[in-house]
Amino acid sequence: MEDKRIKSIQELSENGAEIQEEEIINEESSVCAAGTTPAEAEITPADGEEQKLDDARRVKYLSPTALVFKRFFRNKLAVTGIIILAVLFAFCFLGSAIYPYREADVFMTIREIEFDYSFAKINEDYNNVYSENSKTGAVIRTMTNSYIKNDMQPYGLTEFGVTDPSSDKRYVIRKLNDNIYTVNFEDFDDILSYKTEEAVGSYTARGSRFIVGSGVSEELKNALTQAFEDAGGDVLAVSVTLNGNVYTLSDGKIVCAYGEPVTVLRTDDVTDELFEAAVSAAEGDFSHGGADYKKAVSSGLVTVSTEKSYVDTVATSYVFDRYDLNDVLTDNFRFNALIAIGLGNADFVSDSHAYGIYSEGENTVITCEKGGKTVPYAEPTVYSVRRYSGQDTISVATKKAMSAIMMEMKEEGLVSAKRTIKMEALDEDGNYVLDEDGEIVFDDEEFSVKSENKGMGQQFVFRNMQEKQVADIFAAPSSEHVLGLDGNAMDVLARIMYGGRVSLLIGFIVVFIEIILGTIMGGISGYFGKAVDNIIMRIVDVFYCIPTMPILIILGAVFDQMRLPNVERVIWMMAVLGFLGWPGIARLVRGQILSLREQDFMIAAEASGLTSRRKIFRHLIPNVIPQLIVQATMGLGGVIITESTLSFLGLGVKFPMATWGQIINSVSSLSEMTKYTYIWIPVGSLICLAVIAFNFVGDGLRDAFDPKMNR
């Protein structure tokens, strides 16, 4: 600056102007006389005309706005404030555009944690395995376990008969061994039925009249009529024998008693001896050849039936462990296998596959043919070992190891223990890892075992260290996340950036609403005065009485109830804050306009015959603007604080949308606050910084607008 000035002075000197260098240089630092401001000399030699040193044209005058700017930028604090604000805005608006993460991104991490792996328990309940066409009723199905455990085992019964109350059908529960019971369905099968007599027609008898109904042969008709006449009208005495059959009259019907029984149904099982025995037997039960039969007679129809019993359901405390986890054990397989085991058979067929059963001490193994070799297929056991999720994906060897640990702990009465089991190593896809020889590789796996009793009987829970993908909550600052992650595993820095957008913008919009409302109301009040002024000022008083915080808290609760979306919430909050904030501005504007209205220049404007509009917009409003700007700048900080407070209380913007107050709210408990300082200290500092910066700028503007300040 100095150099430039001297240079231009030299140029002037060359032009022949008589200039004393010292005076001009001094001019820069000297404060000008009253009514003028420190001026930047603009040394522009007029065309040909020589300017004197004190020529007023040499001094460049500034408009009031320019002067304000000049004064403002001389204020170091104000400039600091402006720089802070510029940085904050760049940080929030540009930063969030550049930063790779967004406000609601959740970051996961893989962590080794001790987690439930499996549980083991001794299966003491009897579960039903049904045959293909099971007819067992629902009552019996649900009660089987209870019948076995409560009615049979305490008394050492091997057979227990029950009747299904809903169908009157009989079932017999039979014990095959300790673990296998069968539910037998007792059914009666008709094997033989025959007729001995039958009604073949009808008649009518009145006195001497006798009429035989149709469908009866003429021969029989005549014979009956004859017999009726012979009997002298006594129908009970009529009896006609025709073709070996005896016809009698009874109760309006012609009854034919067959000479020989007429077979209706005769199964292959019925031998002639049995048939004769049945005919000769009295009604009711009878025996023939060591078997029991039942004879029933109903209006000449004789039915002979035999009692039949078949296994409908198997109740067992066994569970089946598969050797190959890819196999699927069908109900049919289990049904047949259990019966075979219970009966002590060495093999059985199910679904046209042949299986073998090998017993070795307590262990029983079911084998099958696979690829020409006999391989173990499944194993029934009372030890139920499953993944904690209920899936059956544990190999038989591991299950056995776990069962052994369980039994050992049971015997020793241990509640918890740590045990190591050799387990098949798994690759990423969950397949076994094989070594060079194609053998499965085993790894040591450490389990902590704990006995649990949660109303379903004692069970042992196996926990081991597992890699789990979890939300990386409260992750400390790292190179990836400079300010760490918050309680929702969201990047704190990203949230500060996005939150700043809302926090800073809310301030501007709220203050804008306040200024517009306040200026209009205050302007009307001040300019028109009298009754209008009175009414508006009373409204202002009323608004001053409204306690802002409780109102906002109530509104926050109302918004919660209405489940407003976040954006609408923000808009409403801004509207409400602006609507509650205007009275201060209105008072300020009114006061200013009241005093300006009485100023001479307003009277001069009146005397000049200017319109009201011109007076308001050219003379009054421009003179109020400095105060408005100062008030607005100061208000910005206040609004940011209010918004942060509301969000901190959980009444402002809702998760996952971020504002600065909301970020602090995420560590609102005392323990979190002391532990995770890296979350709230940066954002807290930013709030302070923003408010301080706004206040610096406001102070700077106020000083700059103050006409008494000459510097």
Next chain:
Amino acid sequence: MEIENTIEKNGVIPAAHDEANLLEVRDLKQYFPIKSGFFKRTVGYVKAVDGISFSIKRGTTMGLVGESGCGKTTTGRTILRLYNKTAGQVLFGGRDIFAMNRTELRKFRPKAQIVFQDPYSSLSPRLPVEEIIGEAVRTHGIVPKERYGDYITKIMEDCGLPEYYKERYPHEFSGGQRQRICIARALALNPEFIVCDEPVSALDVSIQAQIINLFKDLQSEYGLTYLFISHDLSVVEHISDTVGVMYLGDLVEYAPTDKLFSDPRHPYTKALFSAIPVPDPEYRMNRIILEGAIPSPANPPQGCKFHTRCSECKEICKTVAPPTVQLGGDHYVKCHLYTDEKG
């Protein structure tokens, strides 16, 4: 009708309009209500201007003197209809300005302008000089648009302001320069009449002389008529053709300047003129010292308003308000001492 009667009774100014007079003020009253209490009831009136009558001829200057609070400024503003009158008439070129409707008032506004005492508060601080001067020129269409710039320049030059001041703002000027801007603003509307409301009181003496001379120059150039309000008697003597002396809302004496200064008649005028300093250290001033303070205009004394401080007070002064008496020529005085002379 009441007003006409009063004037006839006072016999100061004929009811008929004289074409030579630009401004005629007839028994003008301006009372300001005093309000108090919660409901702002009017409990009384400040009688700032209490029935004054005078006239100003075209192209002349009337001085209006009196001590602070006697109603000079109120008179000046009321005759421009910046306040609403309480009673009386103000005829501007023969037309009652209080009877004008909006359109007529709009046409009247540029013809009568005002220059204020305080050059600091009379200029809007946020407008540049050109705008201050030219704003109303554009509003009233005083000159065609294409001549606007030149017109403002000429007005500024007439008022001793260089053209390059146009873009500057009021805060950059000294008091004298500001007063020139005020005068330029008034002059730009091409007025016939300017109320100069103590235009030089706030300025130092050398500047005062410049401004007074500017007023005189402009008067001869534009044929202006002034109402020059001041409490500085020597300034008034220098500029005025006629002078009115006010005391507590009354025009107590009204005469051509030379007559008034050579032969003041009213005791108040005498006391006032005895206070004019004489630039001679040897001269022994024979000052008439007025006892007591000026009474409240809200509750003026009965009879002659000046009787509480008058050295020649008679019994009648305490009860009966004196009529205005013409003492020959255009010398009017409002005092019981001269009531008989007239008769």
